[in-house]
Amino acid sequence: MELDPLFLSRLQFAWLIAWHILMPALTVGLASFIALLEGLYFFTGKEIYFRISTFWIKIFSVAFGIGVVSGIIMPFQFGTNWSRYSDVTANVLAPLFAYEGLTAFFLEAAFLGVLLFGRKLVPGWAHFFAALMVAFGTLLSSFWILAANSWMQTPAGYQVIDGRFFPTNWFEIVFNPSFPYRFAHTVVAFYITTGFVVVAVDAYLMRKRASSAEARTMMSITLWLLTILVPLQILLGDLHGLNTLEHQPAKVAAMEANWETTSGMPLILFTVPDDATASNRFTVEVPKLGSLILTHSLDGTVKGLKDFPADQRPPVALPFYAFRVMVGIGLLMLALVVSSWWLRWRGRLFDSPTFLRACLFMGPMGFLAVLAGWTTTEVGRQPWVVYGLLRTADAVSPSLTGQDVLISLLLYMVTYLIIFPAGAWVMLRIIRKGPRSADEEPEEDPLIEGGRPSQPVTVEFTPHGGA
Numbered sequence: 001m002e003l004d005p006l007f008l009s010r011l012q013f014a015w016l017i018a019w020h021i022l023m024p025a026l027t028v029g030l031a032s033f034i035a036l037l038e039g040l041y042f043f044t045g046k047e048i049y050f051r052i053s054t055f056w057i058k059i060f061s062v063a064f065g066i067g068v069v070s071g072i073i074m075p076f077q078f079g080t081n082w083s084r085y086s087d088v089t090a091n092v093l094a095p096l097f098a099y100e101g102l103t104a105f106f107l108e109a110a111f112l113g114v115l116l117f118g119r120k121l122v123p124g125w126a127h128f129f130a131a132l133m134v135a136f137g138t139l140l141s142s143f144w145i146l147a148a149n150s151w152m153q154t155p156a157g158y159q160v161i162d163g164r165f166f167p168t169n170w171f172e173i174v175f176n177p178s179f180p181y182r183f184a185h186t187v188v189a190f191y192i193t194t195g196f197v198v199v200a201v202d203a204y205l206m207r208k209r210a211s212s213a214e215a216r217t218m219m220s221i222t223l224w225l226l227t228i229l230v231p232l233q234i235l236l237g238d239l240h241g242l243n244t245l246e247h248q249p250a251k252v253a254a255m256e257a258n259w260e261t262t263s264g265m266p267l268i269l270f271t272v273p274d275d276a277t278a279s280n281r282f283t284v285e286v287p288k289l290g291s292l293i294l295t296h297s298l299d300g301t302v303k304g305l306k307d308f309p310a311d312q313r314p315p316v317a318l319p320f321y322a323f324r325v326m327v328g329i330g331l332l333m334l335a336l337v338v339s340s341w342w343l344r345w346r347g348r349l350f351d352s353p354t355f356l357r358a359c360l361f362m363g364p365m366g367f368l369a370v371l372a373g374w375t376t377t378e379v380g381r382q383p384w385v386v387y388g389l390l391r392t393a394d395a396v397s398p399s400l401t402g403q404d405v406l407i408s409l410l411l412y413m414v415t416y417l418i419i420f421p422a423g424a425w426v427m428l429r430i431i432r433k434g435p436r437s438a439d440e441e442p443e444e445d446p447l448i449e450g451g452r453p454s455q456p457v458t459v460e461f462t463p464h465g466g467a
Contacts, residue, residue: 003402006393009081012409016074018371019416023067025370028142028187029194030060031108031135034115036221038131042124052214053131054119055435056198059427061116064108066423070416081405085385085395092158092165092173093148100144108137142187150179152386153377154247165386177247181240182377188233189373192333193366195229198222200363201431203356211434216350219359223340223349230337233330238293245294245302248387251380253305254314255323256290260304265290269324273316278306314382322375329369336362 034056041049075097078086114122114130122130157172158165167173202219205211245252252258257273257280258265267289271280291300305313336358343349381387385395 003406005081005400005402005405006396008402008405008409009077009396009400010392012081012405012412013077015409015416016070016077016412017374019420020067020070020074021370021374022367022420023063023070024138024142025190025193025367026063026197027060027067028138028190029192030056030063030197031131031138032191033194033198033222034060035128035131035135038128042128048214048217051435052218055214055430057115058430061112062423062426062430064112066419069419073412080408081397081400082385082395083397085390088164088390088395089152089386090164092151092167096144096148096151096174100141104137104141104144107140108134111137139187142190143183146183146186147174147176147179150182151176153182153381154178155386155389160389165389178240178243181236181243185233185236185240186373188229188236189366189370192226192229192233193370195222195226196333196359196362196366197364199226199359203359203363204431205434206350207353207356207360214435219350223337223344226333226337227341230330230334234334237330241294248381249303250305250308250313251319251377252294253303253308254316254319254380255376256294256302257316257320258290258302258304259306261301261307262304263291263301264288264299265294265302267293268320271320273320275313275316312383314380319376319380322372322379326369326372326376329365329372332362332365333369 034053037049037053037056040046041053111130111133114127115134118127118130151173154177155165156176157167157169159168160166198218199222202215202222205215206219241252256265257268257271259278259280264287266285266287268280269284269286271283271285273280288298291302292298294300294302305316339355339358340349343352343355349355383391383393385392
């Protein structure tokens with residue numbers, strides 16, 4: 001059997017990035033949450049915020065370490081498996097990746113040392129400032145990486161000379177047409193992912209009756225933040241979808257399994273797409289709702305995949321199903337947040353076993369939504385690595401053999417299946433201990449007495465630092 005180096009290289013990249021993205025999905029949001037907690041501790045002096053922040057700093061340090069290790073491995077593929085891509089795009093993308101390392105990574109690494117070991121060595125304001133800088137560093141890292149990815153989706157500010165991309169306008173390169181929408185949508189997705197991890201940990205601690213005061217405080221704060229973030233994400237998703245429809249209509253057609261250009265397009269809830277016959281089977285749909293969502297008009301026209309040459313169409317099944325997984329999880333998140341409003345109003349936010357079980361169930365859902373969104377974005381871009389300009393098949397290293405890639409893929413698989421479960425085990429051990437020792441007396445936070453805030457939520461729960 002002949003091994004296809006292109007297919008295996010794509011599989012290897014998908015394996016590495018799928019594991020790696022789990023860590024930024026946690027650390028970006030967790031860094032901002034820690035900064036919020038450090039600010040609350042600095043300005044109020046309440047020890048409960050100190051204990052909660054210390055607890056999450058431990059988990060953040062483990063996740064950050066795993067993210068660094070898996071992130072360092074990622075660029076090696078560009079030279080080994082994707083040398084044509086590296087050669088053609090280096091003048092545009094290499095500076096963006098370099099800026100991420102020179103600004104974001106060093107900022108995070110420098111102030112993380114203060115955050116981890118400086119509690120008793122620096123003044124309180126300096127420790128709070130370190131938390132802010134770590135949070136800013138994670139956002140800066142996301143900024144540069146998503147700028148590079150967005151340029152590959154909607155290239156701008158370049159010229160092609162002898163088959164290579166050269167920059168002509170750095171502002172247009174960084175702030176390319178899809179970047180603002182992708183950056184906002186992704187960062188908020190990371191915040192929401194972190195929020196549901198925090199809520200799940202709180203539910204676990206309350207169910208085992210450990211660190212109840214800390215768990216109640218964390219849950220109350222986080223659910224107020226999610227009250228802002230989840231609806232905001234729905235709005236950002238709509239804006240991002242409109243942008244994608246304008247600049248990558250073939251991707252949207254694949255996401256909707258839409259083969260024919262249609263006015264008043266139905267929303268397909270379920271189908272079995274068949275790329276070979278350019279048709280769908282076993283379709284369940286809602287008339288005109290697809291056009292309403294995509295164009296904000298019941299009779300809006302949406303281009304179908306048949307308007308594009310067959311060799312320029314993305315595969316349909318993966319984007320179609322992945323997009324529905326992402327949206328479905330988002331609706332579950334919204335349902336949980338809305339139910340928390342009712343329980344908070346009834347004073348039963350922390351006393352409902354069903355709600356606590358739902359919180360535990362939703363803990364990993366943010367990660368699944370991030371993976372589904374990434375799959376939709378990247379598979380929907382195919383067959384292009386730089387949209388409309390450089391095909392994925394033309395980006396792979398010319399002398400690469402299938403055997404070479406298979407060996408490296410197997411080694412990466414074994415390595416990641418050791419690193420990530422080991423890191424998860426360490427984090428779970430920290431979670432089991434909770435933010436306080438068993439002999440500590442519970443301390444109730446007056447802000448969450450009875451599940452209802454006794455002070456205006458604008459003091460406790462502003463989006464700054466945690467949204």
